[in-house]
Amino acid sequence: MVHRFLTERFVYMPADGSVDRPILGAVLGDERTLYIDAGNSKRHAAAFRESVRREGLVRQPLTALTHWHWDHSFGAAEDTETLLIAHERTRxxxxxxxxxxxxxxxxxxxxxxxxxxxxxxxxxxxxxxxDRDIDVRLPDVTFDRSLTINLGGATCRIDHVGGVHADDSCFLYVPEERVLFLGDALGPAIYDGPRYYKAGDLLRLLERVRAYDAEWYIESHHRPVQSDEFWAEMKEFGALAEIVLAYGDNEAKVSRELEAALGRPLTDDDRRTVGEFMEGERR
Ligand SMILES: [Zn+2]
Structure with missing residues (x-):
């Protein structure tokens, strides 16, 4: 069994960084099951879906994608019967x-x-x-801003949020379970030279995240975290973005201000993230 219960109606398969497999989720409605993201390959999709099916948890499945990146979408070809839903930019x-x-x-x-x-x-x-068993499957249903899916006893609202990581990025929110699936939306831009963040873009996304009433937050390449832990991290992340807005690409000044704001010396991770914001400032 590779899946785990996060809440009564939300199960997931943890990420595996060794092959860049993101978290896969499923919302268990009384009438329908919604798979969140399809995974990086048919094998990845099958591992999760067979595990959930074996436990008898699946009812008339649907799949929705957070964004188009291969590691989230290539698994959709595993099952061509299941309706595939995504933002029109994802398609x-x-x-x-x-x-x-x-x-x-x-x-x-x-x-x-x-x-x-x-x-x-x-x-x-x-x-x-x-074994390059890759068939890219195109979404059957697309939407522009937002879409709500009724699963029976649970719903999922998909909201397009965009951002530098991928301009088709969506959040998927399950209000009954207070679960917010963020995909990679809070991640850096990766397809366009050195990785970078845009301070204004990150602050805009954090404002959007704040509007949801959630207990669990899921970033695809991390692990599900509860509200306290998530917001402690985001407070530091947001503080850095605010400092960058104030001081631009002055890396020494930004680093000093961040150290003061955090009340501790910067870690290697902090310095790398500062570097990624500086890259964003130069664009
Ligand atoms: Zn991505």
């Missing part, structure tokens, strides 16, 4: 991936041409080995 982005050649040579060529990045190429090769 547009996935359209560009249909029919591509996934051999090492072809992937490496796209990295050289700048349409793929080394990070994804490395993990795709790890996840798929020599």
């Amino acid at each position: 547009n982005a996935l359209t560009t991936q249909v029919g591509l050649d996934w051999s090492d040579a072809a992937i490496d060529e796209r990295v050289r041409a700048g349409t793929e990045i080394e990070f994804c190429a490395t993990y795709m090769k790890k996840e798929f080995g020599s």
Whole structure:
């Protein structure tokens, strides 16, 4: 059994950084089950879905995607019967991936041409080995701003939020369980040279997150965390963004101000994040 219960109606499979597998979730309604994200491969999707099915938890399934990135979407081809729901920009982005050649040579060529990045190429090769069983499935249902799915005893609202990580990013909110699935929306931009954050963009997203009444927060490549822990982290993250707004790309000043705000010396992680905000300032 690879799935775990987070709440009565929310189960998930933890992330696996070794092959860049994000968290997969499922909302267990009385009439329908909503899978949140499809995973990075058919094998990834099957591992989670078979586990949930074996326990008899699945009713007429649907799948919704947080954003188009391969590690969240390529698993959708595992099951072509299940209706696939995504933002219209997610569908547009996935359209560009249909029919591509996934051999090492072809992937490496796209990295050289700048349409793929080394990070994804490395993990795709790890996840798929020599068996490139990749079919990109396009969403059946798309929406623009927001969509609510009634599952019976539970609902899921999908809200488009965008951001530098992926402009199609959505939050998925299950009010009955007080679970907010954030995908990678709070992550840095990764497809466009060195990783970066935009201070204003991050503060805008944190404002959006604040509007939900949630007890559990799920970032796809992390682990589910409860409100106290999540907001303690976000307070530091938000403080950094505010400091960057005030001092721009003055890295020494930003670092000193951040140290003062946090009341402790900066860790290597802090310094890396400061560097990613500085990169954002230079754009
Ligand atoms: Zn992503």
